[in-house]
Amino acid sequence: MKIPMRYKSNHKGVPRTNPAAPDRSDQAREVDVALSRNERMLKQIFSNSSDILFRSVTISGQTRLLLVYVDGLVNADMLDQVVLQPMMFEGLPGDAENGGSGSIGDLLIKRLVAVAQVKPAQQIGDIVESVLKGDLAMLIDGETQALLVGLQGYEKRAIEEPSAELSVRGPRDGFTEALRTNTSLIRRRIRSEKLKMESLTLGQYSKTEIVIAYLEGIASESVLKEVRQRLHRIEIDGVLESGYIEEFIEDVPWSPFPQIQNTERPDVVCSSLLEGKIAIFVDNTPFVLIAPMTFWAGLQAVEDYYERFIYTSFIRLIRFALLNISLLLPSLFVSLTTFHQQLVPTNLLISVAAAREGVPLPTVIETLLMEFMFEGLREAGIRLPKPIGSAVSIVGALVIGQAAVQAGIVSASVVIIVATTGIASFAIPRYNLGTAFRLLRFPMLILAGTLGLYGVIAGIFLIVIHLLGLRSFGIPYMTPISPQFPENIKDVWIRAPRWSMHQRPVLSTGSNKHRVPEGQQPGPKRGEKNE
Amino acid sequence: MTSLRKSGLILFAIVPLLLTAGCWDSSEVNDLALELAWGIDAAKDQGVMVSAQVIVPFRIGSAQGSAGGGGGGSQEKPYFVVAGIGKDTLDAVQQMQTKLSRQMFRAHRRVIVIGEALARRGLKEVLDTYSRDPTLKLRSDVFIMKGGTANEFLKVAYPLEDIPGLAALKEYNQIGALKEMGLINLMISATSDGNCPALPVIAIGFESDKQEEDQDGSARMKGFRINGTSIFDNDLKLLGYIDTREGRLLRWVKGELGKLIVTADIPQDKGRISFDMNKLNSKVQPIFQGDNIKFHVTLSGQGMIRENNSNLDLTQTHNLAFIKELLEKQVEASVQQTIRKVQREFGSDVFEFGETIHRKHHSRWNSLKDDWNQEFRKAEVTVKANLSIRRIGVTGPSLHLKEDSIQK
Numbered sequence: 001m002k003i004p005m006r007y008k009s010n011h012k013g014v015p016r017t018n019p020a021a022p023d024r025s026d027q028a029r030e031v032d033v034a035l036s037r038n039e040r041m042l043k044q045i046f047s048n049s050s051d052i053l054f055r056s057v058t059i060s061g062q063t064r065l066l067l068v069y070v071d072g073l074v075n076a077d078m079l080d081q082v083v084l085q086p087m088m089f090e091g092l093p094g095d096a097e098n099g100g101s102g103s104i105g106d107l108l109i110k111r112l113v114a115v116a117q118v119k120p121a122q123q124i125g126d127i128v129e130s131v132l133k134g135d136l137a138m139l140i141d142g143e144t145q146a147l148l149v150g151l152q153g154y155e156k157r158a159i160e161e162p163s164a165e166l167s168v169r170g171p172r173d174g175f176t177e178a179l180r181t182n183t184s185l186i187r188r189r190i191r192s193e194k195l196k197m198e199s200l201t202l203g204q205y206s207k208t209e210i211v212i213a214y215l216e217g218i219a220s221e222s223v224l225k226e227v228r229q230r231l232h233r234i235e236i237d238g239v240l241e242s243g244y245i246e247e248f249i250e251d252v253p254w255s256p257f258p259q260i261q262n263t264e265r266p267d268v269v270c271s272s273l274l275e276g277k278i279a280i281f282v283d284n285t286p287f288v289l290i291a292p293m294t295f296w297a298g299l300q301a302v303e304d305y306y307e308r309f310i311y312t313s314f315i316r317l318i319r320f321a322l323l324n325i326s327l328l329l330p331s332l333f334v335s336l337t338t339f340h341q342q343l344v345p346t347n348l349l350i351s352v353a354a355a356r357e358g359v360p361l362p363t364v365i366e367t368l369l370m371e372f373m374f375e376g377l378r379e380a381g382i383r384l385p386k387p388i389g390s391a392v393s394i395v396g397a398l399v400i401g402q403a404a405v406q407a408g409i410v411s412a413s414v415v416i417i418v419a420t421t422g423i424a425s426f427a428i429p430r431y432n433l434g435t436a437f438r439l440l441r442f443p444m445l446i447l448a449g450t451l452g453l454y455g456v457i458a459g460i461f462l463i464v465i466h467l468l469g470l471r472s473f474g475i476p477y478m479t480p481i482s483p484q485f486p487e488n489i490k491d492v493w494i495r496a497p498r499w500s501m502h503q504r505p506v507l508s509t510g511s512n513k514h515r516v517p518e519g520q521q522p523g524p525k526r527g528e529k530n531e
Numbered sequence: 532m533t534s535l536r537k538s539g540l541i542l543f544a545i546v547p548l549l550l551t552a553g554c555w556d557s558s559e560v561n562d563l564a565l566e567l568a569w570g571i572d573a574a575k576d577q578g579v580m581v582s583a584q585v586i587v588p589f590r591i592g593s594a595q596g597s598a599g600g601g602g603g604g605s606q607e608k609p610y611f612v613v614a615g616i617g618k619d620t621l622d623a624v625q626q627m628q629t630k631l632s633r634q635m636f637r638a639h640r641r642v643i644v645i646g647e648a649l650a651r652r653g654l655k656e657v658l659d660t661y662s663r664d665p666t667l668k669l670r671s672d673v674f675i676m677k678g679g680t681a682n683e684f685l686k687v688a689y690p691l692e693d694i695p696g697l698a699a700l701k702e703y704n705q706i707g708a709l710k711e712m713g714l715i716n717l718m719i720s721a722t723s724d725g726n727c728p729a730l731p732v733i734a735i736g737f738e739s740d741k742q743e744e745d746q747d748g749s750a751r752m753k754g755f756r757i758n759g760t761s762i763f764d765n766d767l768k769l770l771g772y773i774d775t776r777e778g779r780l781l782r783w784v785k786g787e788l789g790k791l792i793v794t795a796d797i798p799q800d801k802g803r804i805s806f807d808m809n810k811l812n813s814k815v816q817p818i819f820q821g822d823n824i825k826f827h828v829t830l831s832g833q834g835m836i837r838e839n840n841s842n843l844d845l846t847q848t849h850n851l852a853f854i855k856e857l858l859e860k861q862v863e864a865s866v867q868q869t870i871r872k873v874q875r876e877f878g879s880d881v882f883e884f885g886e887t888i889h890r891k892h893h894s895r896w897n898s899l900k901d902d903w904n905q906e907f908r909k910a911e912v913t914v915k916a917n918l919s920i921r922r923i924g925v926t927g928p929s930l931h932l933k934e935d936s937i938q939k
Contacts, residue, residue, distance in 0.1 A: 351591075354589050356561040449557070
């Protein structure tokens, strides 16, 4: 089946240049021969910056050097041991003093500075940029080229277990805020030259490094092209989290459903790469974006692929049931008990009626209020410092759960409904998909309270129509159910055993669709004698 | 811009929907008077009296909530009965509503009880509303109240159930009735030419009629029992009753019985034996002999011997064959007797024999149907029972018998 790729232009009109963009007229200049002039210029550029240090060194009593770096971004130990000590104690190698061939800069690169990453720079602008990145700039008197030494050594968090995506079985490492640590975690898992990582910088001030990672030959070329295009179009002052980028590159910004997946887990990124998806790393955040996202990806937990498939399939079915509950239970309850009492089993209706006796508010308002309070509790639980968080949950459980029911302000059945719905909404593995359903629950409730089941059905229709029309980077959101790809349905409702999933997801992959060769189902082989 | 206009249009389409439909059709469950059992009685001037057993939800709730702690205070019933009298049912309902603070909600009705007086007058004039009103269930079960009014029945408490109306339903299920759909079956048999409705009968009191009635004048009567089956004619008028045992056999012939225990006497006073059947079937074959119509009823049943008060050793096959024959004869005789009784006393085809001819010999039925009741009275019926004893329990002879007294 051929699905036409449809991309929505997500930029309206030509982006204008930001009038507040930093002035770069100084930085286009080249490095001057006179060190003092360079120094003056750099000091002017870095004026009022107490964290930028200038250090003058004289080697062998004649060659003056100026070191420029950001305090805290450069590894101070390395700076001492690898750069300063050899230069100050040993001086230049002998043949340089005899006026040997080549510049001092070349000599330094070749003989003296024992650091892996050293590159020359002629532009003042380049020097400024590198220094801000954490490199050490080395300006040499009498030469028009400076050296940029990669001595980055800032404080970073250790690799820890991701807190947002837990699993019982599976690797325990999670991404950190350091981009290169993150990409290395991927490299360690996919040791193939086909794993490509394209870099770009975004943010006029933040100059955040972004890496687009994909597997060449597996990722679909057209999706990749679209990702590149959308990323390059972004003009923003700073990128502090991958969410900044997500909002610029998603297809339908007004949809409640997330169209780009995010994860803290390197194994999730790797499996997505192997499925032909594209990962977008953003420096300074542990959350990596994965595009394109399908609806079903939001319902797949990492562990689905690590645990045995029978149990996993069972859990998936439960998850689908809970998904429906999280969206529909309150609205069904409201519409059934206020419009269609004849549809409720008699004994249940009597219980509900008994619980409602003396409750002052209409069921819709009551349910809306309780849902509102539940969201409040949840929000308070997340934002508050941990020691206070438990206090909130106690107050919530006691005040709302018990006191309100006993006082006859809220009926017990509504509390049960709201609590069940809350639990169900937490069973959705991807947090951002869960929020979509949590949000949609409120309009559904209002529809149920005004139109009854008719409203609920109308709401479901609107949501389904929206989902069917939604695309993520040109891939229909509901793939492989609509459009249907029978081979890929093995990983939707259930999780088929790995040896039976022969193909990669069709739409997001390029030419290389084959994943697992057939005939690998374990079991006694015919014709083989089992001794 | 277009998307803005589109969303404006959608909003324009949805907002009137919210205003026109819904909202005021909604009603909270605590603004409804839930009624689970319904009674219809005859009133003066061809009028109708309707009664409803309305649930008091919070009494049920509190009985469950503070179980055990509810010792003090009077144990109030979780239901009460209201009645209304009118020219027809709806007129009566309107009058009844004046006594209720909440809107009558009838969609959960499970039981309809018809007083004997009204049943004898005929059901035709009161049935229409039960099939016309979309909020009513056609699956409500219909009972005939023997020797009283439905209103009396609804006032009687039942020890096991909170809501006594439902108890009638459950009692009836316990006798092994299958395929019971009450109202809808009543409608079906009322429209057919051949058969006449037979409805279950309920009577107040656990013991036989009028024993515990009026002990100290107040309504101290507790409980009720299924007490046979009522036989109606084609005009839906009550003709009379057959007892519960006969009612079961009637259902067996119609193929609507789920379980039955048959007890047979063993000749020469050698004790009795009980056979518990749970797979019951029947087959009715009409046979035409000139102008005479004969029906051959074949009944089959499978089951287990659960009581053996004789000295027979049931592990012996000849003993089993003997018992089987005995049981079959017993069944044949009692079914034959029941059919004859109905033929003679009521002449109303509650066995659906006419329907069998209608199905199998359609052309003959056209000439028979106008005078079917007379033909039914005349028809000769033979009954053949095929019982199979599948299990005999865990012992052959009774354990308490001495070895030498066991008949091998």
